[in-house]
Structures are given as structure tokens and as C-alpha cells.
Amino acid sequence: MKLLTAAILALVLGLAVAWYMYFYKRRSAPYWVLAFFRFGWVGMLFFALFAPEREEQVVVEQPQLISLRIDTSASLKSPVNGILDVLFDFEKNAPVKWVFSDFNSSQEQSDELPWIYIGDGHIDVQAGTDPVASVLLEANTLLSPPLIKNVIVPDRVEIGARFDYRVRFTAEPESVRATFNGKFHNKSTAAFIAPDRPGMYQLILTAEKNGVKDLIELSIEVVPYFNSIQVIYPYPHPHVGMVTRLAQELGFTYHLLSWKEAKTQLKQLPTVAIGGGAAVFEQLDAQLDKPILWLDLSNEIPSQGVANRIQTPEALASIGAPEYYTVRQRDKKKIRLQQSGQNWNGRGINWFQNGLAYPETGSVFRSLIKGLLRDSRPDELRVSGPERLYQSQEAEWVVSVVNNRSMAQAATVEMKITRDGEVFDVPQAAAIEGNGYVFSTSFSSAGTYTLDIIAEASNDQYSWRNTVTVLPASIEQYRPFNKALWDSYSKNELFRATDESTLQIALDNWELEGRSMVRTKKTPQHNLWWYWGAFLFFAFAEWLLRRRKGLS
Numbered sequence: 001m002k003l004l005t006a007a008i009l010a011l012v013l014g015l016a017v018a019w020y021m022y023f024y025k026r027r028s029a030p031y032w033v034l035a036f037f038r039f040g041w042v043g044m045l046f047f048a049l050f051a052p053e054r055e056e057q058v059v060v061e062q063p064q065l066i067s068l069r070i071d072t073s074a075s076l077k078s079p080v081n082g083i084l085d086v087l088f089d090f091e092k093n094a095p096v097k098w099v100f101s102d103f104n105s106s107q108e109q110s111d112e113l114p115w116i117y118i119g120d121g122h123i124d125v126q127a128g129t130d131p132v133a134s135v136l137l138e139a140n141t142l143l144s145p146p147l148i149k150n151v152i153v154p155d156r157v158e159i160g161a162r163f164d165y166r167v168r169f170t171a172e173p174e175s176v177r178a179t180f181n182g183k184f185h186n187k188s189t190a191a192f193i194a195p196d197r198p199g200m201y202q203l204i205l206t207a208e209k210n211g212v213k214d215l216i217e218l219s220i221e222v223v224p225y226f227n228s229i230q231v232i233y234p235y236p237h238p239h240v241g242m243v244t245r246l247a248q249e250l251g252f253t254y255h256l257l258s259w260k261e262a263k264t265q266l267k268q269l270p271t272v273a274i275g276g277g278a279a280v281f282e283q284l285d286a287q288l289d290k291p292i293l294w295l296d297l298s299n300e301i302p303s304q305g306v307a308n309r310i311q312t313p314e315a316l317a318s319i320g321a322p323e324y325y326t327v328r329q330r331d332k333k334k335i336r337l338q339q340s341g342q343n344w345n346g347r348g349i350n351w352f353q354n355g356l357a358y359p360e361t362g363s364v365f366r367s368l369i370k371g372l373l374r375d376s377r378p379d380e381l382r383v384s385g386p387e388r389l390y391q392s393q394e395a396e397w398v399v400s401v402v403n404n405r406s407m408a409q410a411a412t413v414e415m416k417i418t419r420d421g422e423v424f425d426v427p428q429a430a431a432i433e434g435n436g437y438v439f440s441t442s443f444s445s446a447g448t449y450t451l452d453i454i455a456e457a458s459n460d461q462y463s464w465r466n467t468v469t470v471l472p473a474s475i476e477q478y479r480p481f482n483k484a485l486w487d488s489y490s491k492n493e494l495f496r497a498t499d500e501s502t503l504q505i506a507l508d509n510w511e512l513e514g515r516s517m518v519r520t521k522k523t524p525q526h527n528l529w530w531y532w533g534a535f536l537f538f539a540f541a542e543w544l545l546r547r548r549k550g551l552s
Contacts, residue, residue, distance in 0.1 A: 006050035014043025034545055040538035048526035056521045063097040064512065066132070071103035071119025075479065078137035080118055082500045090507045121486055122479045130489050133506070135497045145170045145478045146388065146471065147207040147214035156221040157194045158228060158253060163220075164191045165203065173207040173214075180204070180220070194222045216388065219466065229372060230255040232262045232284075233274040238352035239295050243272055246369050270372035291342040291375045293368055295351065325364050342375055344368055379403045381455050381462035388469045389443060390478060395468070396440040399429070401457040408435035411457035415439045418450045446472035 018039035022031045068087065070080060091098055103119060117131045120139035153165040165178060167188040178185045180192045180203045195201065203218045231243050231254055240256070247254045257265055259276065262284075270290045273281065275297030285292060326334045327349060337345060346368065355362040385397030397415070400408040417425045427439040443449065453464040490496060494510065497503035526532070 003052060006047060006052065009050055010043045010045075010047035013046045014039045017042045031545075031549075034542055034549075034551075037538045037542035037545070041535050041542070044526075044531065044535045044538070048524070048531075051524075051526065053522040053524050056523065057519075061095060063095045065097050065099055065113050067099045067101055067113040067115035069101050069103040069115050069117055069131075071117065071123065073104065073119065073122065074473075075122045075139045075142065076120045076137060077140040078120075078499075080137070083118060083135055083137070083503060086500050086503050086507065094507075094510075094512055096512055121481050123482055123485070124479075125482075125485055130492055132492075133494045133496065134486075134489065135503055136486070137498070139481065142478060142480060147171060147173050147209055147212070148205060148216050150387075151203075151205060151216065151218055153203060153218060153220065155219070156223060159194055159196050159198055159222055159224055161194045161253060162191050163194060164189070165205075167205055167207070169207065171209060173209045175208045177206045178203065194220075198222050198224050216469075217467075218387070227252040227373060228255060228267075228269050229253075229272060229369070230257055230267055230269045231272045231274070232257050232259055232276075234259055234297065237274055237297065239272070239274050242352060242355070242365060243369065246366060250366075250370065250373070252373060270376040272369075272372070285343065291344070291372050293344045293346055293372055296347045296349070325367075339371075344371070379409070379457070379460065379462075381453065381464050383453060383464050383466070385451075386468065387466070388471060390471050390473060391444060391446055392442055394440060394442050396438050397451070397453075398432070398436055398438055399453055399455065399464075400434075400436045401455050401462060409457045410435050411437070411455045411462075413437045413439075413453060413455040416452045417441065418452070419447055424449060443468075443470040446470045 018035040021038055022035040087098060099113060111128060114132045117134040121136045122139055147169055149168040149170050151165060151167050154163055157163045176186060176188050181195050181201055183192060199222055201220050201222055203220055206215045229252060231240055233240050244254060266287060268290055271288060271292045273284060273292055274295045281294055326336050351365050380402055382402050383397055383399050386395050389395050399413050401411040402408050413429050415427050425441050427441045429437040429439055432438055447470055449468050451466050451468060455462040495506035497506050
């Protein structure tokens with residue numbers, strides 16, 4: 001209802017009530033004064049009921065919400081209390097509202113707010129937006145990280161095989177010593193010879209600088225046959241020489257046996273069989289559970305054509321072993337030679353002479369030897385993760401069961417972490433793309449922990465055990481100042497302070513504006529003290545006069 005309509009309606013109703021009370025009911029002696037008072041308070045009452053509220057546009061200033069992310073890591077030296085006092089004083093007079101949070105905790109509640117960093121700057125790259133400003137305080141003197149950064153060495157070698165190790169350091173040490181199976185080297189890069197007996201052996205590496213020693217132990221499994229091929233032949237043949245040359249190139253070992261020696265010394269290894277008839281080959285195949293490449297013996301076989309390697313499917317391109325190959329004969333016809341079961345029939349071609357005439361043939365022979373090694377390799381449980389950590393540092397291990405074609409298989413995996421025989425943690429596996437699994441945890445106490453992983457894939461069981469050393473200090477006491485990160489942040493920062501005085505100057509010069517919001521304020525028309533004062537005056541005056549005149 002509009003204001004004018006409400007006023008007219010209140011005027012009419014007030015006059016009507018006054019006329020009825022003092023003119024219509026008392027026609028002989030009307031009471032003009034009483035009628036006026038009755039008209040006054042009744043009209044004001046109706047106006048209060050009918051009149052619309054008064055609307056007023058009010059500008060409301062709201063403070064800007066800014067998150068203060070305080071980094072209270074172990075590397076921080078300067079206290080933050082003085083910095084917080086300066087910020088509290090600024091908040092009292094500026095259009096700002098601080099939202100406090102721990103920098104090292106989840107920022108889900110204030111992730112979308114602009115934020116100011118308070119700490120020593122010894123941080124990693126952060127997800128999300130860059131800080132609008134920062135207060136970089138003094139840090140403690142960082143502890144020296146361990147001398148030994150990591151060690152590059154195979155975790156499994158064949159008996160009698162030579163293997164290399166390489167140690168990487170955070171700083172060049174004064175002395176280095178590597179010990180394995182009673183032998184030692186005082187070099188960061190050298191080679192050891194695996195013992196003749198299979199088992200688990202320890203590689204112990206020590207380094208020293210300025211009186212500080214560092215030590216790390218690694219387990220190396222020595223196995224009877226790991227990357228070997230046995231060659232059975234009746235007498236020296238060029239095909240034998242092709243295999244031995246490839247052994248140097250591809251890094252595998254070989255064992256030479258005559259057909260007579262093979263009767264008593266046959267090993268369960270991928271085999272290159274040279275010569276022998278079909279009956280001998282069938283007998284050999286029955287004795288071996290490894291793949292066989294059967295080659296002809298005669299040197300009189302003509303170079304009948306070019307052996308062409310065909311790679312299928314494309315996923316095996318990185319492995320280099322063919323699924324089948326063809327021989328393009330001189331009459332342009334092609335003979336396709338395919339793998340039969342796990343064996344290859346390479347007869348009908350003199351690989352040595354043909355390889356001299358056609359380089360393509362040498363490539364196919366190389367791929368066939370790689371195929372023997374690939375197909376004889378057992379599925380294995382592969383684990384990638386750290387061997388040394390700091391307290392409270394988040395660590396993760398990536399686990400997969402890989403077949404002989406370097407393809408991960410679907411599996412069920414479990415991990416258990418123990419210390420001194422007691423269970424410390426049982427992390428849950430998180431699946432990742434490509435049939436991989438990730439375990440993650442952190443260690444609050446220093447010491448040596450044992451990791452056990454059990455996996456099952458295609459009804460086969462796999463196990464893995466290793467140790468991880470947790471160093472007696474937080475990673476924050478080792479992590480250096482991230483100069484590159486803070487240089488990138490400085491391009492968009494409003495200010496950067498280093499102590500209370502520089503922070504006070506920066507805040508004084510900060511032209512911070514709050515956010516304005518226009519609101520509509522509604523006030524009743526009768527919400528005035530004099531309005532209700534007049535209402536009470538008219539009502540009381542009428543009541544008093546009625547009493548004096550003796551009206552009921």
C-alpha cells in the first residue's frame with residue numbers, strides 16, 4: 001500500500017470513529033474536544049497499521065578476507081609473535097579480516113582466499129595460487145644432509161657375473177669405501193664379481209668428510225642364472241660366434257656345451273641348438289622348459305634371401321624381439337617363419353653368410369636372441385621407493401608385477417612395515433594407471449624399518465623385503481631456501497617483509513580497499529519516538545476528559 005493511500009485511509013477511519021462516538025451517539029450534546037482526541041489516536045493507530053515501511057539505500061563496508069598461512073617448521077628461527085602483533089594492530093583500523101591457518105596443513109577451508117606467507121621460505125612448490133605478499137623470517141642453520149645421496153647398483157646379479165656400482169654424493173667426500181663379499185674398493189665407481197653361491201649379499205658403502213661418517217647397506221640377490229643363454233653345438237661354428245658377440249653387446253652370459261655334454265650338463269636356460277635332427281630336437285624340447293632357437297649346422301646352405309624383421313604388436317617395439325619374421329627369397333617369394341609355442345625354428349638359412357650379405361638379417365638374428373632372453377625371463381615383483389627418509393617425510397612405494405614382456409599385470413598387493421619385530425604400519429594400496437599400486441606413509445621416529453610386500457597375480461605368489469632408514473631429524477631441517485620459487489613469487493607480490501619494522505612500513509603503504517555492499521534498509525513509518533508520544537498524549541487526554549465529564 002502506498003503512503004498517501006494509507007494516510008487517507010487512516011484519516012477517514014479516524015474521522016468515522018470520532019463522529020460515531022461523539023456525534024452519532026450523542027446528538028444532543030456533541031463533544032468536539034473529545035472527538036478531536038479520539039480522531040487523533042485512532043487515526044495514528046490505523047496509519048501505523050497500513051503505512052508501508054520506509055526504504056533507505058545503505059552502503060555497508062565489508063572487510064577483505066585474507067588468509068595468513070604461518071609456516072612453523074623446524075627450520076624457522078625467528079618467532080612470529082611480533083609479526084602477528086603488527087598484523088593484529090593493522091586489522092583494527094584497516095578493512096581486512098585475517099584468516100589464520102597452518103601452512104603445512106590442508107588449506108581446503110581457505111584455498112580460494114588470497115594469502116600471505118609467514119615463515120622462512122624453506123618450502124616446496126605449492127599447488128594453487130601464488131601468495132599476494134610474504135614475510136620471510138630468519139631460519140636456523142640447516143643440518144648437513146647425508147653424504148651418500150643414492151647408489152646405482154643392480155638388485156639381482158648372476159653368480160660369477162661382474163657388476164658395477166656407482167655412488168652419488170651430496171658433497172664430495174674425503175674417503176669412500178665399498179665392501180661386498182669380503183672384497184672392497186676405495187672408489188665411488190667400481191665393479192665387483194658376484195660369488196659362486198646364490199643367496200642374499202650385502203653391499204656396504206661408507207663415506208666420510210670433516211669427521212662426519214655416512215653408511216648405507218644394500219641387499220643384492222645372487223641367482224644361478226639370470227641373463228644367460230646356453231649354446232649346444234657339435235663343433236665350432238660361425239653361428240656360435242654370432243651368439244658370443246651378441247653377448248657382449250646385449251650384456252648376457254653364455255654357456256657352451258657339446259651335444260655330448262648336453263646329455264649330463266644341460267641347464268634350464270634359453271638355448272641355441274645348432275644341428276641335430278628332428279628327433280634330437282624333440283628330446284631336447286622335452287627336457288627344457290625354456291625357449292629354444294634351432295639353427296642349421298651346414299655351411300653349404302646358400303644365402304637364399306633377406307631375413308626381414310616384422311614387429312608385432314607395436315607395444316613390443318621397445319623390447320626388440322619379433323613375433324615372427326619373413327625370408328624374402330631371390331624369386332621375391334616370402335616365407336613366413338613364426339614362433340611355435342615358445343620355440344623358434346631358424347633352420348633353412350645360414351645366418352652368418354646371410355648376415356654378411358644382408359644387414360637386415362643380422363638385425364633379425366639379434367632380435368631372435370633378445371626374444372629368447374625375454375621369453376625365459378620370469379614374471380617379477382618390481383618395487384620403486386626410497387631407502388632413506390627424514391622424520392615426518394611423506395614416502396611412497398610404487399609396486400607392480402611385470403611379465404617377461406615388461407607389461408604390468410593386475411594383482412593384489414599387501415604391505416607391512418615392522419620395527420624390531422613389531423608392526424608399525426599396514427599401508428593400504430592405491431591403484432594407479434597401468435596396473436600399478438602405490439603405498440604411502442610417514443615415519444615419526446628415527447630408526448630402521450623393515451618393509452614386506454606380498455603380491456599375487458595369475459595365481460602366482462611374489463614377495464619382496466627391504467629396509468628403510470629414517471634419519472633422526474625432520475626434513476625441514478635439511479630443506480634449503482627455495483630461491484627459484486621465491487623469485488617467481490616476487491613478480492606478483494604486493495610486498496615482501498623480513499621483520500616487524502619492514503612489515504609495518506609495507507602495511508602503512510598498502511592501499512587496501514574493503515568490499516562495499518549496498519543494502520536496502522526498511523524502517524516502519526511509525527518507528528519514531530514523537531509519533532508514539534503523540535499517540536499516547538491523545539489517548540490519555542481523551543481518557544482524562546471522559547473521566548471528568550463522567551462518561552463511561
